């Protein structure tokens with residue numbers, strides 16, 4: 001059911017933890033499954049993401065997608081990080097079962113929420129970034145999970 005990469009990132013998640021005095025922190029949740037994801041970004045003066053850590057209280061796919069998302073945004077500029085969509089995360093993991101797609105959406109939203117926090121703290125506007133919802137469940141179809 002799960003690709004080897006998903007299993008690997010679930011069993012050996014990369015970048016688990018917190019960043020003290022992070023440039024931006026974002027927390028998102030999905031009310032339907034109750035899973036919560038928190039993302040920490042360390043962004044330097046040139047707008048490059050030097051470090052990224054996460055804490056996820058959720059399912060295996062949520063752990064795997066947040067782990068992969070941190071790997072994908074590290075070393076990227078803010079604009080490049082915005083291109084790390086849930087599809088990009090899923091592709092990097094060699095796919096997810098359809099009922100687990102919302103887990104990857106949580107990872108995308110967590111990155112956006114952390115970037116939003118960074119922008120607010122610094123009084124800047126990030127082009128292409130809109131205020132993330134803290135609860136993303138409303139965006140989904142009413143499927144059974």
Ligand code: FES
Pocket residue numbers: 030033034035058059060061062100102103106
């Ligand atoms: Fe909800 Fe995976 S994040 S089941």
